[in-house]
Amino acid sequence: MSLSDTVSQVFQNEFGAEPTFIVRAPGRVNLIGEHTDYNDGFVFPMAIDRATFIALRPRADKRVLAISPDMDDRRDFALDDLRTPAETEWIDYLVGVAWALQERGYDLCGWDGVVSGDVPIGSGLSSSAALELATARAFYEVSGFAWDAAAMALACQAAENEWLGVKCGIMDQMISAAGVEDRALLIDCRSLETATAPLPPGTVVVILDTNTRRGLVDSAYNERRAQCEAAAQHFGVKALRDMDLGTFLEREQELDNVIRKRASHVVSENTRALSARKAMEEGDADLLGQLMIASHISLRDDFEVSSPALDAIVDCANAEAACYGARMTGAGFGGCAVALARADGVETFVARVGACYREATGNQPIITVTGASRGAETIYP
């Protein structure tokens, strides 16, 4: 049964009626442009074919009743009495989105709904952005305001930053809101302008989940952000986005060595993300793969957010003839890598990378080929 059928079925069992709407919002994988979003730079993710689904019906009052078969839980809250969580639970993502939308002046109506998703939690594929955007879409359907992908992404990011206390950038929410089928999306994280590009012909995107998660990601992430801000401040620019590579190379020695390495990654990664657009438009899989390989090296050596497991799976992938390039994706320290592979060699690629990674680490990876899906949408009616 598809997830859409599942949420619909559970809804009927719980509420004794058909849902009025079914909405979905996807997770994401980032092809290139890592740790650039909070530097006002460029990212190049695609929405994946894993998503959060909500089957729902409007309520006459200002309450939300949400059932999660995944968590085996049911919770409700009042839109005029939102409570800050002591410890984040799944429902707090819904509460946070309600809070952020109301803060922005949206007049929200309540709903009854069933929430379920297949974006693995904590693997770096943005299950939280998927849940947030699906929630925003649910409120949109029952409340009748205008849907603007960038505005919804910003509200969901605010929910995460201010309600849940996670200092993420805009990438995950923006791609979950604005993903385009069969296309990767170049996002300018300052203007939130987007441009689409197809994958090079004959290639597929493969997600290589190392099956490792590391704690302390938040503190390392915040530390990287502060280091980037220090570099921007030193150069007297608003964000590292404003440093071009030439000027940076002339002046990088002015920086303390750790800050220099962090900034070097961000400045070079922005140019790689822009070059990736050209590579995709020209169908140049070799160039795109080379840019991904360079991105990983920069993240590993200069930004220092990779891990032994990520390095192992990336090395295994890059050793394969069918691989154009592989790199860690997302915040880092564990979770997933992403590879661009030849479509006609992908089965062998998946089997061999799996064996190589098991051999190197003793750990079982989860390797999946993914298509590019649409961003948040209503799929029923």
Ligand code: GLA
């Ligand atoms: C996490 C954050 C994003 C982005 C990436 C790194 O996924 O949520 O905003 O900063 O890390 O590129």
